[in-house]
Amino acid sequence: MADPVRVRCQTCHREHLYTARALPCACGAPVAPPLVRDAPAEPVTDRTWADDWVTLRCPVCGRRDRWPRPELDCACGTVLRVPVHGDLAPTPPASPAPSHIPLPRTAAAVRPAFRTVAIRTARDVVTVAAMYLRWLGYRDVRRADRHPRSGVGLAARGIVAQVEPSVRPAGVREVECLWLRAMTESAGCAYFSLAGYEDEARVRADALGVALFVLDLAGEPQPVNSPADELIASSP
Template identity: 60%
Template sequence: MARGAPPTPVTDRSWADEWVTVRCPACGRRCQWPQPELDCACGTVLRLAVVPIARAAAPPRHVAPPAPAHIPLPRTAPRPRPAFRPAPIRDARDAVATAALYLRWLGYRDTRSATRRPPSGTRITARGMVAQVDPGLRRIAARDIECLWLTAMTAAGDTPLARAFFCLAGYTDEARARADTLGVPLFTIDLTGTPQPVNGAADELVARGA
């Protein structure tokens, strides 16, 4: 930064003014960086002065300017998922199928029913995930959450498994508290076939995906 130099209000922008060529004080390498600026909620933008050196030629408008390797480029961001397409729930099989489709939508592949069934409902496994679907009319208890968590821990081996619980009737307060403690994502499935996150772990799972 140019000490003592006053900032300049930004009223008009140009491609050349968006980037500044500076020299690294450690290795001496010259590279282009975004021009430092300060902005305010009122809309005012101030461009901060830097110690000038020879400016490299500005890149063409249709070419993205070079960026340091440690700053991720927009193209490296994960592609957004398409909207989940629900199907109406008519019976228990529809609920299980919806949960499996939702897991695939989140990025978990090779979903299938587990060979060993839980005391109630159906267990689904996928690559890196074990989930339980309970289409019954009773609210899910804390013991159901603990059983799923233990199953995931037992089956994980050296590779941790994600877990999730899907139901139609909802969860008891004790079940939700236990799920929060164990980090188990909880979902309810409404009759339109749309899984709804119930706790913070479920919100995080939807945000990050597999």
């Protein structure tokens, strides 16, 4: 776990002890932003897509990608943006080292390469997930009739999916709710998340057979568990 740093609110002058939260890279390794000690935190007044993200390098696979910039909510109502070392310019990501062992495929892939769409908005995240399901062979992808408690639900014949376009990693409850919806419809299920998954959610997804995908800002969904590899291999 990263060491905590002291953060002083510029509005009410309260001091907070803050620890950066680690999020999983596509390779499975935890990546935590290196916080700058004794640097003033900036109050967040206006939000832009660029300011909400910082580019970091994974210490395990070397992949450089955009991650949510660390923020702290002060009791006075001010949101503080915590300074981070090494805001790197983004480069094309390296091929991630898988955190799982993909299952062997019994036949060569016949589908063309997936055509990516750069992600700039939450709507783009949903669009990419729908395009990926169609690429897998689910032609009748639509918005699900039942709305999930967070994110956006998608459905097609034989599969239900959930898309989390926020900067919050998906939790175990979201994974379990998706699995329950899939069970009631006798369908497979897939989860697409922009910010990855909490560790407990990944473990639970493996146990329930929920396919997990992480989306990068280039618009390339990456399978992060064996059920995701199985879905790719067995899709129509």
